[in-house]
Amino acid sequence: MDWLARIFPNVVTMPEDFLIATGQTLYMVLVTAIISGILGLIIGITLVVTAPGKLLENHLIYNLLDKLVNLFRSIPFVILLAIISPLTRLIVGTSIGTTAAIVPLIIGVIPFYARQVQNVLLDVDGGIIEAAQSVGASPMSIILHVYLHESTAELIRASVVTLISVINLTAMAGAIGGGGLGNLAIIIGYDRFENDVIFVALLIILAMVFLIQLIGDKLAKAVDHS
């Protein structure tokens, strides 16, 4: 154990902090992923099917969603954290802490994921949709059994990109006391010149990213028959 203490003099004194920070990061990522995943998917699908000339063409809904997605995608995340703090307080009762960080995370990630879903679904061959229409399939059936089913592999790939981006964003949650590995690296590692803390925090984040990428790739490949 001596060599470990030599290389990571500060880390070895605070294993519990790392455990807590990792837990906080996982918590933020998981909750954000589930909620943004569902809402982003719904908005992405809506954008595709309400677009001009598509299954459930609707100018009002399409334009509204399209503009909203653009708007929220243009706000830098750090600024988003600040400007929606009143909303955060309304929803979770406080504007600081890990749970409070999840609200801006969700709002920041939804439009990002919605666009990804939209792009994936737009790649589904229009001819396949037309063929489904020609056999009398309902719009709901076409969404579930054609759009989503045909693009499952690509949706997994897009989700991996989004998930990694969520991990990235949680590092900024520290700005409102959200905790997590990013926060640990900055507050303790950077501010106190404890470089080994930065390094280990980074290693853990790296491990998460690699693992997600690995599982995602394997999963996508397993379900892809094209």
Add this chain to the structure above:
Amino acid sequence: MHEPIINLKDIDVEFKQNQKVFKAVQQVSLQVEPGDIYGIVGYSGAGKSTLVRVINRLQEPSSGEVWVNGQNMLQLSKLELRNARKKIGMIFQHFNLMNQRTIADNVAFPLKSSGLSKDHINQKVQRLLELVELSDKAQAYPNQLSGGQKQRVAIARALANDPEILISDEATSALDPKTTASILALLKNLNQKLQLTVVLITHEMEAVKEICNKVAVMENGRIIERGSLLDIFSQPTQALTKDFINTATQIDQAIEKIKLQDLKLNPNRKLMHLEYVGQNTEAPLITELYRQFSVVSNILYGNMEILQATPLGNLIVVMEGASDNLASAINYCKNQGILINEVNLTEAI
């Protein structure tokens, strides 16, 4: 005359592009009777795909009436339209199979909302795959199949809801000639076995010649000529129709090649094009011409088609004889109901 199963009345389809109105289909009426294999021929951009998409309202017409199976298609609710579509199968140039589903699942897809039990659906899928001779591929995915096989799957899918009508939108255009022939044979077979009415769009007269009993020729959004296959092939009136037919019978290529030969034509030696329909072909014409008029005929090109069990022949011959005899021989041909014309090589050039 049967009641038409498909009746399109005065169909217009307009597309607006940057303030400009493009008329893809103009004032087209079309009646298809039960059991027909109706070919719609035209070059790309003629509006034939747009026209047939009106039948199941994948394309909404700008004006006109669409009657299918006695139903006014334009007055159906969304649900009624979906049910009506189940009775109109459609196959496409690029097959449009779902790549992430097995062949069996692709064929089963139209039955999802049918209310049939899983067992029942499985049986039906099996039967359909047998019909298109692909039972062994049930668990394969589309990317493991050849183009012809994919189109067979698409046909099985189109037939899942036991439609009375099958629309084929350039279904053989992406296939090689041999595969095309087998798909056409399958369509013909289905037409006879299931009394399936087929509307076949194509730019290849070959395909039409193979299986259709009626033809319409489209150009610039209009039907410029229509009729029975035999009438269209034996007596085309429009230049475009002749164009298509000549491509199919390869008369044009033949004349091109004949042009390259030194035929030493003179008033006693003429290059003639003979077309004949039906029983005329059975008369020993060339022998008769020699026996009665001492006219020697040298066949440079011959093509014989059997359309709807009626022979249709095309001959290009050099006729040689005294000019009087030659004239009598030509008259004789005309009296036999043969369409005979001198081929003007300089004009053809």
